[in-house]
Amino acid sequence: MEVIKIAGGKKLSGTVTISGSKNSIVALIPAAILGTKPVTLYGVPNISDVGALSDILKILNVEVTHAGDMITINPTNIQEQPLVDDIVTKLRASYYFMGAMLARYGKVEIKMPGGCYLGPRPIDLHLKGFEALGAQVEYIKGSYVLKADKLVGSKIYLDIASVGATLNIMIAAVYAKGRTIIENAAKEPEIIDVATMLNKMGAQIRGVGTSIIIVDGVDELGGCIHDIIPDRIEAATYLTIAAANAEEVRVENVIPSHLEALIAKLTEIGIDLEIGADYIVVKRDFNKKLHPVEITTQPYPGFATDIQQPLTALLTQVDGMSGVTETIYAERFKHCNELNKLGAKTKTHSPSASIQGPTPLKGNVVTATDLRCGACLVVAGLLAEGVTEIHDIYHIDRGYDKLIEKLTNLGAEIWREKV
Numbered sequence: 001m002e003v004i005k006i007a008g009g010k011k012l013s014g015t016v017t018i019s020g021s022k023n024s025i026v027a028l029i030p031a032a033i034l035g036t037k038p039v040t041l042y043g044v045p046n047i048s049d050v051g052a053l054s055d056i057l058k059i060l061n062v063e064v065t066h067a068g069d070m071i072t073i074n075p076t077n078i079q080e081q082p083l084v085d086d087i088v089t090k091l092r093a094s095y096y097f098m099g100a101m102l103a104r105y106g107k108v109e110i111k112m113p114g115g116c117y118l119g120p121r122p123i124d125l126h127l128k129g130f131e132a133l134g135a136q137v138e139y140i141k142g143s144y145v146l147k148a149d150k151l152v153g154s155k156i157y158l159d160i161a162s163v164g165a166t167l168n169i170m171i172a173a174v175y176a177k178g179r180t181i182i183e184n185a186a187k188e189p190e191i192i193d194v195a196t197m198l199n200k201m202g203a204q205i206r207g208v209g210t211s212i213i214i215v216d217g218v219d220e221l222g223g224c225i226h227d228i229i230p231d232r233i234e235a236a237t238y239l240t241i242a243a244a245n246a247e248e249v250r251v252e253n254v255i256p257s258h259l260e261a262l263i264a265k266l267t268e269i270g271i272d273l274e275i276g277a278d279y280i281v282v283k284r285d286f287n288k289k290l291h292p293v294e295i296t297t298q299p300y301p302g303f304a305t306d307i308q309q310p311l312t313a314l315l316t317q318v319d320g321m322s323g324v325t326e327t328i329y330a331e332r333f334k335h336c337n338e339l340n341k342l343g344a345k346t347k348t349h350s351p352s353a354s355i356q357g358p359t360p361l362k363g364n365v366v367t368a369t370d371l372r373c374g375a376c377l378v379v380a381g382l383l384a385e386g387v388t389e390i391h392d393i394y395h396i397d398r399g400y401d402k403l404i405e406k407l408t409n410l411g412a413e414i415w416r417e418k419v
Contacts, residue, residue, distance in 0.1 A: 001391070001418065001419055002393060002416055002417070002418050002419075003389050003390055003391050003393060003416070003417055003418075003419050004378070004381075004389075004390040004393050004396070004403075004404070004414065004415070004416055004417075005387055005388070005389050005390075005414070005415055005416075005417050006363075006378065006381035006382060006384070006387065006388045006390070006412065006413065006414045007363075007386070007387050007413040007414075008361070008363060008381050008382050008383055008384040008385060008386065008387075008388060008413075009383070009384070009385050009386075010245075010382075010411055010412060010413055011245060011246065011247050011411070012241070012242065012245055012246035012247070012249060012382070012407075012410040012411045012412060013246055013247050013248050013249060013410065013411060014249060014250070014409055014410045014411065015249070015250040015251075015252060015409075016238050016249065016250070016251055016252070016406050016409070016410060017252045017253050017406075018230045018231055018234050018235045018238070018251065018252065018253045018254055019043070019045040019046075019069070019230070019231055019234060019253075019401035019402070020042075020043030020044055020045050020069065020228035020229070020230065020231060020401075021045075021189075021190055021193065021228055021229050021230060021231040021232065021233075021234075022045055022047060022049065022231055022233070022234070022398075022399045023163070023188070023190040023231070023233070024189075024190040024193040024194065024228050024229055024231075025041070025044055025045060025049075025050060025053075025228055026049050026050075026053060026091070026093030026096070027093065027096050027167050027171070027190065027194045028041060028193070028194055028197055028226070028228065029041075029050070029053045029054070029057065029071075029073065029096075030053065030056075030093075030094075030096035030097045030099075030100045030171070031096065031100055031171050031194055031197065031198060032073040032075065032197075033057070033060065033062060033073070033075045033078060033097075033100050033101075033104065034075075034100055034103060034104055034171070034174060034175070034198070034201065034221050035075060035201050035202075035221040035222055035223050035224075036075070036076070036220060036221065036222060036223075037074075037076070037222045037223030038072050038073065038074040038075075038076075038223045039072070039073045039075075039197070039201070039223050039224055039225075039226065040070060040071070040072045040073075040223075040224075040225045040226070041070065041071050041072075041073070041197075041226050041227075041228060042069060042070050042225070042226070042227045042228065043069055043227050043228040043229075043230075044066075044069050044070060044071045044228065045069075045231065045234075045401035046069070046401045046402060047397065047398055047399055047400065047401055048394065048397045048398050049091050049093060049398050049399070050071070052087055052090050052091050052094075053091070053093065053094070054066070054071075055085075055087045056083060056085075056087060056088060056094060056097065057073065059081055059083065059085060059087075060075075060078050060079060060080075060081055060083075061077050061078055061079040061081075062074065062075050062077075062078050063075075063076070063077070078104075080101070080104075080105045080107070082109035082110070082143070083097055083101075083108070083109065083110040083111065084109065084110070084111050084143055085111075086111075088110060088111040089111050089112065091398065092164075094110070094111075095110070095123060095126065095164065095168065096164075096167060096168055096171060097110060098110055098126065098130070098144065098146060098168060098172075099126075099130070099167075099168040099169065099170075099171035099172035100171050100172075102130060102135055102146050102148060102151070102172050103151065103171060103172045103173075103174055103175040103176070104175065106147065106148045106149065106150065106151070107145075107146060107147045107148070108144075108145075108146050109143050109144070109145045109146075110143060110144050111142060111143050111144075112142060112143070112144070123164070123165075125158055125159065125160065125162050125164075125165035126162075126164065126165045126168045126169070127144075128156075129156050129158075129165060129168065129169035129172070129182075130146055130148075130168075130169070130172060132154040132155075132156045133148070133151045133152060133153070133154055133156075133169070133172055133173060133176050133180065134148045134149070134150060134151050134152045134154075134176075135147065135148040135151065135172075136148065150177060151172065151173070151175060151176035151177065151217075152176055152177050152178055153173065153176045153177060153178035153179045153180040153181075153215070153216075153217055154176075154180055154181075155180075155181045155183065156169060156180065156181065156182050156183065157183040157184055158182065158183065158184045158185065158186075159184070160184075161184050161185065161186040161187070161211070161299045162186060163186040163188050163190065163191065163299075165186075166182060166185045166186040166191055166213065167186075167190075167191055167194055169182055170182065170191070170194070170195065170198075170205065170208075170213060170215055171194070171198075173215040173217065174198060174203045174205070174215060174217065174218065174221065175217055175218065175219075176215070176217040177217050178216075178217055179214060179215070179216050179217070180214070180215040180216075180217070181212065181213070181214055181215075182212070182213040182214075182215070183211065183212055184211055185207075185208075185210070185211055185212060185213045186299060186300070187209055187210065187211065187299070187300050187301065188299075188300040189209075189229055189232065189255070189258050189300070190229070191208050191209070191213075192208045192209050192229075193228065193229045195208040195213075196208075196226070197224060197226040198221070200224035200225075200226060201221040201222055201223065201224045202218055202220065202221045202222050203215070203218060203221060204216040204217075204218060229255065229258075230253045230254050230255055230258075232254070232255065232258040232259055232304075233304065233306045233307060233372075233399070234399070234400060234401070235251055235254045235258075235259060235280075236259060236262050236304070236306075236307045236310065236311075237307075237310045237375045237378075237379070237400070238251050238406075239251055239259070239262065239266065239280060239282055240262075240266075240307075240310045240311050240313070240314050240379055241310075241378070241379050241382060241407075241410075242282035242284070243266055243269070243271045243282055243284060243314055244313065244314045244317060244379055244382065244383055245284075245379075245382050245383050246282060246284055246410070247283075247284060247286075248281065248282065248283050248284070249281070249282050249410060250279055250280075250281045250282075251279060251280045251281075251282065252278065252279045253278060253279075254278060254279060254280055255278070256275050256276075256277075256278075256280060259280070260301060261298075261301060261302055261303040261304065261307075262303070262304075262307055262311070263275070263280075265293055265295060265303065265311070266282075268291065268293050269290050269291055269292075269293055269314070269318060270288060270289070270290045270291050271283075271284065271290075272284070272285070289318075289319045290314075290317060290318040290319060290357075290358075291318060291319065291320070292315070292318045292319065292320035292321055292322040292357070293315070293318070293322050294322065294323045294325075295308055295311070295322070295323070295324045295325070296324075296325045296327060297324075297325070297326050297327050297328050298327060298328075299328070305326065305328035305329055305332060306372050307372075308324050308326065308332070308372075309332065309335045309372040309373055309375060309376040310372060310375040310376045310378075310379050311324075312324060312335060312336065312339065312346070312353070312355060312376055313339065313344075313376045313377075313379035313380040313383065314379065315355040315357060316339065316344045316345070316346075316355055316357050316358070316359045316361065316380070316383075317357050317358045317359070317383065318357045318358060319357060319358055320356075320357065321354055321355070321356050321357075322354070322355045322357065323352060323353070323354050323355070324352060324353045324355070325351060325352045326350075326351045326352070327351070330350050330351035331350060332370075332372075333348045333350060333353050334369040334370065334373055335369070335372070335373040335376040335377065336348050336353050336355075338366040338367060338368075338369070338373065338376075338377055339361075339376065339377075339380055341364045341365075341366050342361040342362060342363070342364050342366065342380050342381075342384050342388065343359055343360060343361045343362050343364075343384075344359050344361060344380070345357075345359050360385065361380055361383050361384035361385065362384055362385050362386055363381070363384045363385065363386030363387040363388040363389075364384075364388060364389075365388075365389045365391065366380075366381075366388065366389070366390055366391070367390070367391045367392050368390055368391065368392045368393055368395045368396055369392070369395070370395055371395045371396065371398050371399045372399075373395070374390065374392075374393065374395045374396035374400075375396065375399075375400065377390050378390070378396070378403070378407075378414075381414075382407070382412055382414075389419075393416075404416060
């Protein structure tokens with residue numbers, strides 16, 4: 001078993017470059033099979049989810065070529081196959097193959113997708129959307145079986161502005177006959193990224209970034225070359241690390257407008273930020289007290305649920321009581337128990353948590369219960385006196401490219417070790 005160890009307390013400085021978006025790439029890869037020609041993606045993060053999705057493509061006889069941060073997906077010889085291998089259950093994003101396969105073949109059999117447990121995460125909205133397009137849905141022996149003689153455009157209202165459902169329905173609707181209108185659609189930048197790639201391939205998608213997305217069905221898609229947007233959650237994690245324990249750090253390859261909610265809270269806490277066109281510099285005066293804040297997670301452009309966990313580690317260092325309220329995943333507070341093992345003073349009263357600071361943290365053995373909990377523990381480990389040992393780091397590997405290398409370059413003492 002491999003763990004991450006951190007000898008904390010070292011002040012960081014330097015420059016870190018953000019990789020391509022995890023939440024984009026996990027939808028871009030399944031969407032790429034809709035074409036009849038190769039799709040080449042640049043800025044692909046080196047994360048385990050990309051490897052898992054590549055393995056699923058190989059089940060479908062899709063040729064996948066990796067070279068550095070580039071991946072080429074060639075669906076020329078794709079074959080319709082049931083996706084019932086255990087690899088499908090290792091990540092939640094495998095469900096994007098539902099929309100892609102349904103659009104391309106009019107049928108798909110796929111195991112229940114996996115991923116981090118953050119409380120109930122039903123896919124009802126995805127299935128209702130597929131049914132509205134004309135699909136029949138059955139659940140047979142642990143797998144979803146979707147069939148449609150043909151997909152027909154429809155008006156679909158999402159009860160919740162779900163990113164996954166918006167993307168999956170949009171992907172399926174590309175080949176539906178006529179017009180599909182998705183109302184109360186999610187507005188996340190990753191949805192714009194996927195639509196941009198599909199439009200390059202020949203799709204007709206409008207309205208992304210607003211609450212109404214319009215998809216006019218086409219008969220065929222080709223290939224394209226596409227640059228992935230920077231990962232706003234990775235950027236937020238490094239901004240939080242810098243705010244917590246760095247004298248000055250420059251975070252490059254970012255889109256600041258994607259981070260406005262976090263920027264506002266870091267400013268409220270008392271962190272000095274210099275914001276450029278594609279970079280943010282964090283400057284910390286360790287003689288200045290940090291201020292407590294109240295955070296409520298919201299769909300984009302509100303404060304992202306994925307950011308609240310890493311930020312909680314920073315809130316252990318502010319002067320007073322801070323609060324976090326979750327409106328997306330009510331049970332997303334397992335990181336608080338792990339922080340308390342390091343000496344934090346957090347109390348959870350779902351769907352909220354309170355964090356009392358400032359609290360000195362001390363190294364201990366902790367567990368990454370999910371991806372962003374892992375990020376939180378990395379922030380805390382960098383702050384803690386002594387050595388912090390993080391277990392179940394496969395969660396972290398799902399979403400952070402070159403974590404050890406990037407933090408080492410900033411002056412952290414962090415390494416992997418087999419135990």
